[in-house]
Amino acid sequence: MNYKYTYESPLGTMIMLGTLSYLTDLFFIDEDYAPSYDDAEYIEQLTGPFEVTIMWLDQYFNGKKPFITPPIQLEGTEFRKSVWSILQTIAYGETTTYGDIGKEIAKQQGKDRMSAQAVGGAVGHNPISIIIPCHRVIGSNGKLTGYAGGIERKKYMLDLEAKHK
Numbered sequence: 001m002n003y004k005y006t007y008e009s010p011l012g013t014m015i016m017l018g019t020l021s022y023l024t025d026l027f028f029i030d031e032d033y034a035p036s037y038d039d040a041e042y043i044e045q046l047t048g049p050f051e052v053t054i055m056w057l058d059q060y061f062n063g064k065k066p067f068i069t070p071p072i073q074l075e076g077t078e079f080r081k082s083v084w085s086i087l088q089t090i091a092y093g094e095t096t097t098y099g100d101i102g103k104e105i106a107k108q109q110g111k112d113r114m115s116a117q118a119v120g121g122a123v124g125h126n127p128i129s130i131i132i133p134c135h136r137v138i139g140s141n142g143k144l145t146g147y148a149g150g151i152e153r154k155k156y157m158l159d160l161e162a163k164h165k
Contacts, residue, residue: 023053
């Protein structure tokens with residue numbers, strides 16, 4: 001069975017998708033690359049993973065570093081999963097660049113380099129917004145670039161984390 005739940009965040013309505021065991025998607029309803037899903041295939045129900053997700057989001061939006069992470073299940077290419085894995089290592093209140101992630105992926109794959117644009121594509125298609133902190137990735141010049149949920153949301157979250165670091 002597939003389940004969904006709606007969460008009203010300070011930045012807008014978010015949708016959670018998942019199973020009884022895992023959160024598989026978390027996104028703003030108006031973000032770029034939001035998954036298309038058939039509403040008829042999902043039951044609106046507060047599952048265990050969604051309860052933990054709500055606790056995480058409530059703590060986060062109240063300026064606290066969340067202490068518990070919901071169980072997640074990621075679907076994607078091996079490349080995207082490797083990028084999303086690196087995203088999960090970016091500490092609360094810290095940032096990294098697309099280029100730095102590219103260097104790490106290249107190192108993992110035994111290559112000389114990895115395209116920052118390819119990394120950007122994977123970051124932009126992160127299925128679990130905020131919890132997998134793609135908003136913490138910035139341009140090499142320190143500029144806020146490319147966030148599927150919108151630059152204003154990215155700025156809000158980085159400012160929130162900087163205040164409560």
